Amino acid sequence: MFFRREKVKTKTFDDYLSAARSAGFQVETASGKTRIERSAGEDRIACFVESNGTDAEGNDAIRFTVRAGVAVGTEIGTLTDGGYQKFFVTPHGKRMPAQAHQLVAIQNFQEDLREAFGMTSLYNESMGTVSNQYLYDRVEGRDKGAHNKPWQAPTH
Numbered sequence: 001m002f003f004r005r006e007k008v009k010t011k012t013f014d015d016y017l018s019a020a021r022s023a024g025f026q027v028e029t030a031s032g033k034t035r036i037e038r039s040a041g042e043d044r045i046a047c048f049v050e051s052n053g054t055d056a057e058g059n060d061a062i063r064f065t066v067r068a069g070v071a072v073g074t075e076i077g078t079l080t081d082g083g084y085q086k087f088f089v090t091p092h093g094k095r096m097p098a099q100a101h102q103l104v105a106i107q108n109f110q111e112d113l114r115e116a117f118g119m120t121s122l123y124n125e126s127m128g129t130v131s132n133q134y135l136y137d138r139v140e141g142r143d144k145g146a147h148n149k150p151w152q153a154p155t156h
Helices: 013-022 100-117
Strands: 026-030 033-040 043-054 060-072 075-081 086-089 095-097
Touching: 013 026, 013 033, 013 060, 013 100, 033 100, 043 075, 043 100, 060 086, 060 100
Parallel strands: none
Antiparallel strands: 026 033, 033 043, 043 060, 060 075, 075 086, 086 095
């Protein structure tokens, strides 16, 4: 009796996108960017992905260029932690408070998409929604050069 090892099929970027489509996601590619979106109640959750070369097994690797967030028009509001509250901030600066049902929708979106792609699910990401930015305990503009002391007159 002869045993033959099955040939392992390497996944291409298009294979990942078709897996996302079959899992119920809408996939749109325009101007070199691929947007993956799904409706969750009254919200739309979306992210941007791109091909990131190949991994050790020869499969195309997926890279999330914009993590999952609430779709606001054509933009994606990324989750930002202000310390006292979480916000969605769009690239053009529109800011809106995050609600619990939106955080649950983002968590489900990310888990379902990672499962469709066959990616491993990390423990810290499975515990809850991970913010893209953390802005608590920061003084505005602290990281930008020298500052005047509070008792000094501002220089313009």
